[in-house]
Amino acid sequence: MILKVLKKIGSRIYSYLSIFIFLLIWQIVSISGIVNQVFLPSFTTVIKELIRLIGTGELLGHISISLFRSLTGFFLGLAVAIPLGLMIGWFKRFERFIDPLIQTFRNLSVLSILPVFVLLFGIGEVSKIAVVFWGVLWAVIINTIAGVKNVDPLIIKGARSMGITNKDLFLKVIFPGALPSIFTGIRISATTSILVLIGAEMLGASKGLGYALYFYQANFKTPAMYAVILIMAALGVSINYILTAIEKRTFIWKEDVQK
Numbered sequence: 001m002i003l004k005v006l007k008k009i010g011s012r013i014y015s016y017l018s019i020f021i022f023l024l025i026w027q028i029v030s031i032s033g034i035v036n037q038v039f040l041p042s043f044t045t046v047i048k049e050l051i052r053l054i055g056t057g058e059l060l061g062h063i064s065i066s067l068f069r070s071l072t073g074f075f076l077g078l079a080v081a082i083p084l085g086l087m088i089g090w091f092k093r094f095e096r097f098i099d100p101l102i103q104t105f106r107n108l109s110v111l112s113i114l115p116v117f118v119l120l121f122g123i124g125e126v127s128k129i130a131v132v133f134w135g136v137l138w139a140v141i142i143n144t145i146a147g148v149k150n151v152d153p154l155i156i157k158g159a160r161s162m163g164i165t166n167k168d169l170f171l172k173v174i175f176p177g178a179l180p181s182i183f184t185g186i187r188i189s190a191t192t193s194i195l196v197l198i199g200a201e202m203l204g205a206s207k208g209l210g211y212a213l214y215f216y217q218a219n220f221k222t223p224a225m226y227a228v229i230l231i232m233a234a235l236g237v238s239i240n241y242i243l244t245a246i247e248k249r250t251f252i253w254k255e256d257v258q259k
Contacts (some may be wrong), residue, residue, distance in 0.1 A: 041223045049223035050230060059212070063231065066197060066208040069125065073132025074193040081137045081189075082182060085144025089178070090170060095145070106138035111199045114228025118204065128200050128208075135196035140185040148174055180251050187243045191236050237256060 023043050029035050030042040036044070053059040088102070089093045113129055121127040151174055159173050201210025209228055216225040 008166075016245060022163065037219075038222060041226060042251070046223050046226040046230065050227035053227055059227070062207060062212045062228075063235075066201065066210070067235075069128045069201075069208065070197045073129040073197070074136050074190060076129070077133045077136025077189065077193070078140060078186065080133075081140035081185075082144055085141040085182070086148060086175065086178070089145040090174065091211070096236050102138075102141065102247055106142065110135040110196050111203070114200055114203060119214045123204050126204065128197060131200040131230065132193045132197050135192050136189040139188040143181045143185025143188070143236025144178060147178030149227070150181065151177035180247075183243075183247050185252070187240065187247070190239050190243055194232065194236055194239070 027039075027043045030037055030040050030045075041049075048058075077230065088098060110131060113134065114127070117127040117130045117134075121130055131174040155173060155177070156169070159169055164172070197208070198210040200206035202214045203210075209232055212231075213225060213228045216222070216228060
């Protein structure tokens with residue numbers, strides 16, 4: 001029992017060893033003078049600045065506004081992308097009609113159309129949420145379409161042989177079978193929603209993590225700038241781990257099948 005616990009702890013430590021080595025190299029490179037600390041402050045200096053910014057509440061305000069914008073755009077995107085992807089994957093004639101437009105839009109850089117959103121919605125909250133909404137759409141749509149198309153044909157034939165209606169076939173066979181692929185798109189879009197928002201906030205905002213990153217860089221507050229970058233990385237990793245945990249619990253049957 002003890003050996004099993006130690007083995008599990010060792011495995012967990014090994015999983016994070018690369019991060020520890022990276023941070024150690026960062027610290028050594030900075031304090032040794034290989035890179036000027038004006039441009040690359042030590043990791044410990046950045047952590048101290050991060051604690052100070054959190055303590056003053058300065059950073060928490062930026063985090064809260066960015067999360068609000070990101071989550072709002074994210075869930076609005078899901079509300080549109082999942083039904084649309086299901087329709088495109090299920091109705092072949094609709095797919096032939098809409099696919100050229102989908103392929104055109106999904107290959108547009110999100111930030112390249114930010115000026116369009118600013119013109120349409122102004123420089124307030126709506127334009128930031130719209131950018132996130134746009135960035136979320138495409139990965140979810142594409143993965144939803146793929147999920148519908150990749151449902152095992154033998155299962156579909158078996159269901160049809162038992163006289164299932166098209167409505168029940170979709171609700172009880174196609175949609176459940178497509179869920180793992182849909183969730184993959186959600187995971188991709190969750191991280192994208194934060195990254196896209198940061199870029200939008202850097203280009204035009206007075207609050208948020210993107211604004212804070214640009215402000216600290218422009219005013220040569222490099223420890224604070226790196227502190228914001230650490231927060232952004234932590235948010236992205238946390239969201240990914242949360243969604244991965246939800247996916248494992250929701251689709252536990254996938255592990256059983258693979259075994």
